[in-house]
Amino acid sequence: MLLLCLPVAAILWLAANPEENPWPHLLETVLPNYLYNTFALLIGVGACSVGLGFSLAWLFRFYDFPLKRFFSWALLLPFAMPAYIMAYVYTDFLSYTGPLQAMLRKGMGWTGASEYTFPEIRSLGGAIAMFSLVLYPYVFLTARASLQNVSDHLIQAARSLGASPLSTLLRVVFPSVRPALAIGLALVSMETLNDYGTVSYFAIPTLTFGLYDAWLTMGNVGGAAQIALVLISVTLVLVLVEWLSRNRGMRQASGTRPGRQLPQALTGWRSGLVLTYLTSLLLIAFAVPFCILLYYAVSLFEQNWTPRFTQYAINSMSLAASTVILLSLLSLMIAYVQRIKAQDRHLLTRIAMLGYAMPGAVLAIGVLVPLGGFDNWLSDRLTEYWGISSGLLFSGTVFALLYAYSCRFFTVSFGSVESGLMQITPAMDQVAQTLGCKSPEILRRIHLPLLRPALLSSAIIIFVDVIKELPATLLLRPFNFETLATYVYQYASDEMIHHSALAALLIVAIGIVPAILLNRFSETQKNP
Amino acid sequence: MICTGVNMHLKSMLTLLATGLLVSSNVLSQEVNIYSYRQPHLIEPVLSRFTEQTGIKTNVVYAKEGITERLKREGRNSPADIVLTTEIGLLLELVENDLVQPIQSPLVTTHVPANYRAEDGKWVGLTLRARSIYASKERQVAKDLNYEDLADPRFKGKVCTRPGKHPYNIGLIASMIASKGEAETLKWLQGVKDNLARKPQGNDREQVKAIKEGLCDVSLGNSYYLGAMLSEPSERAWAEAVNIVFPNQSNRGTHVNASGVAMTRYAPHPDTALKLVEFLTDTEAQKIYAEVNFEYPVKPGVPSSALVSSWGEFKRDNLSLPEMAKYRAAAARLVDKVDFDG
Numbered sequence: 001m002l003l004l005c006l007p008v009a010a011i012l013w014l015a016a017n018p019e020e021n022p023w024p025h026l027l028e029t030v031l032p033n034y035l036y037n038t039f040a041l042l043i044g045v046g047a048c049s050v051g052l053g054f055s056l057a058w059l060f061r062f063y064d065f066p067l068k069r070f071f072s073w074a075l076l077l078p079f080a081m082p083a084y085i086m087a088y089v090y091t092d093f094l095s096y097t098g099p100l101q102a103m104l105r106k107g108m109g110w111t112g113a114s115e116y117t118f119p120e121i122r123s124l125g126g127a128i129a130m131f132s133l134v135l136y137p138y139v140f141l142t143a144r145a146s147l148q149n150v151s152d153h154l155i156q157a158a159r160s161l162g163a164s165p166l167s168t169l170l171r172v173v174f175p176s177v178r179p180a181l182a183i184g185l186a187l188v189s190m191e192t193l194n195d196y197g198t199v200s201y202f203a204i205p206t207l208t209f210g211l212y213d214a215w216l217t218m219g220n221v222g223g224a225a226q227i228a229l230v231l232i233s234v235t236l237v238l239v240l241v242e243w244l245s246r247n248r249g250m251r252q253a254s255g256t257r258p259g260r261q262l263p264q265a266l267t268g269w270r271s272g273l274v275l276t277y278l279t280s281l282l283l284i285a286f287a288v289p290f291c292i293l294l295y296y297a298v299s300l301f302e303q304n305w306t307p308r309f310t311q312y313a314i315n316s317m318s319l320a321a322s323t324v325i326l327l328s329l330l331s332l333m334i335a336y337v338q339r340i341k342a343q344d345r346h347l348l349t350r351i352a353m354l355g356y357a358m359p360g361a362v363l364a365i366g367v368l369v370p371l372g373g374f375d376n377w378l379s380d381r382l383t384e385y386w387g388i389s390s391g392l393l394f395s396g397t398v399f400a401l402l403y404a405y406s407c408r409f410f411t412v413s414f415g416s417v418e419s420g421l422m423q424i425t426p427a428m429d430q431v432a433q434t435l436g437c438k439s440p441e442i443l444r445r446i447h448l449p450l451l452r453p454a455l456l457s458s459a460i461i462i463f464v465d466v467i468k469e470l471p472a473t474l475l476l477r478p479f480n481f482e483t484l485a486t487y488v489y490q491y492a493s494d495e496m497i498h499h500s501a502l503a504a505l506l507i508v509a510i511g512i513v514p515a516i517l518l519n520r521f522s523e524t525q526k527n528p
Numbered sequence: 529m530i531c532t533g534v535n536m537h538l539k540s541m542l543t544l545l546a547t548g549l550l551v552s553s554n555v556l557s558q559e560v561n562i563y564s565y566r567q568p569h570l571i572e573p574v575l576s577r578f579t580e581q582t583g584i585k586t587n588v589v590y591a592k593e594g595i596t597e598r599l600k601r602e603g604r605n606s607p608a609d610i611v612l613t614t615e616i617g618l619l620l621e622l623v624e625n626d627l628v629q630p631i632q633s634p635l636v637t638t639h640v641p642a643n644y645r646a647e648d649g650k651w652v653g654l655t656l657r658a659r660s661i662y663a664s665k666e667r668q669v670a671k672d673l674n675y676e677d678l679a680d681p682r683f684k685g686k687v688c689t690r691p692g693k694h695p696y697n698i699g700l701i702a703s704m705i706a707s708k709g710e711a712e713t714l715k716w717l718q719g720v721k722d723n724l725a726r727k728p729q730g731n732d733r734e735q736v737k738a739i740k741e742g743l744c745d746v747s748l749g750n751s752y753y754l755g756a757m758l759s760e761p762s763e764r765a766w767a768e769a770v771n772i773v774f775p776n777q778s779n780r781g782t783h784v785n786a787s788g789v790a791m792t793r794y795a796p797h798p799d800t801a802l803k804l805v806e807f808l809t810d811t812e813a814q815k816i817y818a819e820v821n822f823e824y825p826v827k828p829g830v831p832s833s834a835l836v837s838s839w840g841e842f843k844r845d846n847l848s849l850p851e852m853a854k855y856r857a858a859a860a861r862l863v864d865k866v867d868f869d870g
Contacts, residue, residue, distance in 0.1 A: 029864035097737035372601030479587035
């Protein structure tokens with residue numbers, strides 16, 4: 001646990017020793033702008049993602065409609081798409097110089113920008129749209145897993161007591177999925193906060209943008225670390241608000257098998273409406289960008305195919321799989337100890353959860369500090385006693401990458417395991433104990449099966465996130481080590497998206513597999 | 529007794545480990561480790577030619593940012609031998625953090641003119657790129673432009689550029705401060721901002737596209753981008769819509785920045801690293817840079833690519849690179865002051 005906190009601590013330490021104080025200059029010039037953009041982005045993306053994600057989860061839980069199985073996995077696909085790729089593709093397509101507007105100008109005989117209005121994609125609104133489209137699956141996934149555990153009987157009881165559908169939603173369903181929604185929302189906010197690629201491409205100066213500016217343009221690492229701490233505190237406030245309100249709320253008991261009456265079949269215009277909603281979302285969030293990428297990839301296939309892709313894909317996947325296993329075990333352990341001891345989150349756990357809020361490159365620096373320190377210390381000791389040097393044992397190895405990923409994605413895995421465990425009422429443990437079950441047996445026979453949706457959804461999020469992860473991978477990787485994401489980036493960073501389309505498609509393809517698998521699992525769980 | 533046994537066991541294991549390390553470092557001595565800010569697809573052709581010629585293996589970590597931090601934290605055990613950078617600021621950052629050692633080679637000294645390398649050899653320039661102005665052919669923009677003209681009211685609503693905070697623009701603004709002072713530069717920057725056709729965005733290619741589409745008449749861009757676009761079939765039409773202009777020919781000359789190389793302070797393979805630096809500054813590698821990336825070779829006498837040569841000779845601003853780099857932080861502050869990117 002302590003290990004997971006070290007990078008955050010390292011950033012604190014850097015922040016305490018800045019090269020110069022960045023704030024007077026920022027305050028005097030662009031800080032208000034940074035803050036406005038940051039919060040507008042956070043609120044916009046948060047609202048849109050929860051709106052999209054929760055409405056989908058709601059539809060899937062309580063209604064039946066044609067093509068439901070297809071949509072249930074297809075609508076997870078957008079999050080296999082890295083946000084910056086989405087931004088590149090859509091900008092390429094929709095900007096003033098892109099094919100769509102050029103065609104419109106030609107078709108309508110317009111000669112310049114002044115003759116018509118077209119929404120500017122590189123704007124705050126554009127950024128909110130891009131982030132929401134790739135991030136809503138986080139909310140969808142967590143909300144869906146949690147809605148599955150809401151008992152139909154409870155809802156029917158509420159309805160039979162005269163509650164309207166809306167008040168059932170607000171007073172019965174909502175409190176019960178709130179921890180899961182909060183986790184989803186927290187993930188979305190943190191992803192939005194830690195992004196640099198998309199906001200810099202869209203030229204939206206946010207706090208993260210300011211952080212990079214302090215670091216790269218002004219050479220002020222400590223100042224950048226201070227801005228990172230501000231970013232972290234923003235997240236901290238978000239998480240804290242949720243946590244406080246949760247304590248006052250009730251712990252939702254459930255676990256009864258869902259009844260047979262729900263979901264309800266939709267017919268006629270209602271089903272048409274739902275289908276239109278789902279189809280257009282799928283088109284905008286996935287099909288269109290996917291097809292544009294596909295077009296680039298096919299037209300430049302000869303030029304860009306290299307057999308080395310197999311190696312890159314293997315690298316990406318083994319890193320992702322190892323991180324998933326590592327983190328699932330770790331968070332299960334920690335969440336479980338917490339439950340048995342009936343205590344709140346340990347301070348260290350909470351600090352470790354902040355890793356996700358930091359921009360990847362900052363976390364990478366946070367990882368470099370303790371690893372480099374340890375490696376050099378070890379090497380010095382060895383030289384002292386035996387006159388030999390161990391060199392760098394961990395820095396610049398795959399271990400450094402796994403360490404960084406674990407720090408970064410701990411929140412995802414721990415958050416969903418914890419919220420999953422919370423949905424299991426302690427009364428169930430007590431009953432099992434009365435029946436003579438020992439703790440390990442309770443875990444294996446009761447908790448694990450009930451936790452499966454939560455564990456699986458966090459596993460798929462982490463798997464895909466690791467495959468997409470870029471800044472930390474770039475900086476920490478060993479020599480000659482390429483993943484799909486780093487390969488995509490070397491072209492994409494130069495706005496040569498055409499040349500990276502093929503590898504970007506591979507990332508998406510690898511993301512599709514777990515999406516389908518996940519869906520399989522949750523299907524079999526529903527109909528055992 | 530048991531304790532000594534364990535101790536001896538540990539000792540012999542460590543000895544074994546040590547021998548292993550020594551052996552492996554012997555076997556691998558014919559290699560050189562590179563941390564690179566330059567993208568792999570740009571340096572691969574040069575590096576593979578180096579390996580062909582010398583049999584020395586090259587290992588690369590490419591990262592866009594943070595190499596200085598990584599070197600700092602890895603300290604004296606860092607495996608890196610040399611660092612390749614895209615511009616002078618990053619080289620000087622390495623020097624300031626005391627992470628480099630002098631490159632001492634008579635060959636390098638003959639290859640690279642004195643104003644494109646540090647006197648003590650702590651950094652060496654490899655290629656040069658001009659910060660040029662792209663001007664619309666269709667709208668017949670005059671070719672005798674100065675950077676100062678970008679702030680002229682005649683270009684109101686006609687100027688495009690990538691964000692002011694980009695290192696290439698920061699370099700240009702810093703060179704402006706060096707020659708005209710901060711107050712004058714601030715006025716100029718405000719003038720350019722007032723002339724912008726749209727909020728700064730995209731990279732240098734994007735601005736060329738915008739000129740072709742009629743959004744603006746002039747834009748700032750590094751010289752090699754135009755070469756790259758002209759040789760890419762899908763981008764050729766855009767590139768053909770502009771002329772490349774080398775500004776300030778009648779006065780101080782066009783702003784030039786250098787990509788370069790430095791040798792790390794604790795380089796484990798200083799000999800092979802030196803060989804690589806010598807190779808990079810020599811005719812063959814310089815030619816590959818010129819042909820593949822359309823950059824200007826730093827070694828005198830090595831011809832530019834045919835395309836680049838067709839743009840003609842131009843007068844370079846002879847402000848020394850470290851002198852320019854001094855003003856980078858000030859330049860960044862000016863960009864914030866006029867809220868150039870906002």
